[in-house]
Amino acid sequence: MTYPRLLVHTGRILENAREVVARTTAAGIDVAGVTKGMCADPEIARAMLQGGCRCLADSRVSNLRRLRQAGIEAPLMLLRIPMISELPSLIEYADSTLVSMPETVFALEAACSAVKKSIGVLVMVDTGDLREGLWPDEMGVMGKALSGCRWVHPIGVGTNLGCFAGILPTEDNMGLLLASAAKLSAELPSPVEIVSGGGTSSLLLVEENRMPRGINQLRIGEAILLGRDVTRSRTIPYLHQDTMVLEAELIEVRGKPTTPIGMIGADAFGNVPHFEDRGNRLRAIAAIGRQDVRPEGLVPLEEGIHILGASSDHLTLDVEECPEKPRVGDLVSFSMDYGAMLSLATSCYVEKIHE
Numbered sequence: 001m002t003y004p005r006l007l008v009h010t011g012r013i014l015e016n017a018r019e020v021v022a023r024t025t026a027a028g029i030d031v032a033g034v035t036k037g038m039c040a041d042p043e044i045a046r047a048m049l050q051g052g053c054r055c056l057a058d059s060r061v062s063n064l065r066r067l068r069q070a071g072i073e074a075p076l077m078l079l080r081i082p083m084i085s086e087l088p089s090l091i092e093y094a095d096s097t098l099v100s101m102p103e104t105v106f107a108l109e110a111a112c113s114a115v116k117k118s119i120g121v122l123v124m125v126d127t128g129d130l131r132e133g134l135w136p137d138e139m140g141v142m143g144k145a146l147s148g149c150r151w152v153h154p155i156g157v158g159t160n161l162g163c164f165a166g167i168l169p170t171e172d173n174m175g176l177l178l179a180s181a182a183k184l185s186a187e188l189p190s191p192v193e194i195v196s197g198g199g200t201s202s203l204l205l206v207e208e209n210r211m212p213r214g215i216n217q218l219r220i221g222e223a224i225l226l227g228r229d230v231t232r233s234r235t236i237p238y239l240h241q242d243t244m245v246l247e248a249e250l251i252e253v254r255g256k257p258t259t260p261i262g263m264i265g266a267d268a269f270g271n272v273p274h275f276e277d278r279g280n281r282l283r284a285i286a287a288i289g290r291q292d293v294r295p296e297g298l299v300p301l302e303e304g305i306h307i308l309g310a311s312s313d314h315l316t317l318d319v320e321e322c323p324e325k326p327r328v329g330d331l332v333s334f335s336m337d338y339g340a341m342l343s344l345a346t347s348c349y350v351e352k353i354h355e
Ligand SMILES: *Cc1c(COP(=O)(O)O)cnc(C)c1O
Pocket: 034, 036, 059, 079, 080, 160, 198, 199, 200, 201, 219, 220, 221, 222, 223
């Protein structure tokens, strides 16, 4: 065994996908399974497809390549508006991509034409979260750009919410998206098919039967992977949250004072730390650090363990209140939020195991 390791209960992820798909299907909505939170792990991608996701979406072309090279044949979508410099590999691995800039559309058309391969584009509309997307009143310009394309096919419109500014999906911003779809379609020979109404944060509208008719796709990552919706700080009651566990090994267990000794400068990341004096307490160091994980997103699963802080390679724990005194070589387990999962998935020092 090597540690740290991330134990993934793929069967629970499959069940999450099934539950999400059951609810969205009833509302006339397809699910694109979003794999980026786990670096497009092929086993997880397969679980998403088996659970009923119609296609897979990821923000990195290299992750799409990973899926294709693993033999996955489902349609793949790039979930980030592409860099001009990555268009050749985008065309090689993706069936569709998000776009928001007419100049990128022109470059994409040229790149597609060079290899005689077509690609679908989902035009992103900014409905208020201020990340990617055209303003709804710019749809005409994009429609004209797309009408001149032969290899680039407009497949729909989409919006992203809850990511930059934390704006929640509502009937209002979904309505704006539907109106934008109509405006784009008016510029094209035939109406666009997909109206993609966001990610996990849009699920609540579906659950409450408030999703406007016409929204026919959601791009779901967090709900399937972790059973949570961070934008509404909720666990989703019909989904599993215990889909993955981080295990790290203790390399030191020793009583130490709670205030450091000596003159305080900045810590390894440039922050000036502050300490409250709580006397001598038992502490432990787990062999994992900021190179592997965003420690703020970890929650210890054993009783009496509290995270004190982390440097690049050391996670410092207060273990004074553990019912049984931990020892060097013991494992400690953690559940995690999306940010911690993302960092663990990306770290090459963390072994990934499927159960
Ligand atoms: C990451 C991402 C999603 C998925 O979001 P979740 O909250 O994980 O469901 C959807 N759309 C875009 C554009 C994304 O970047």
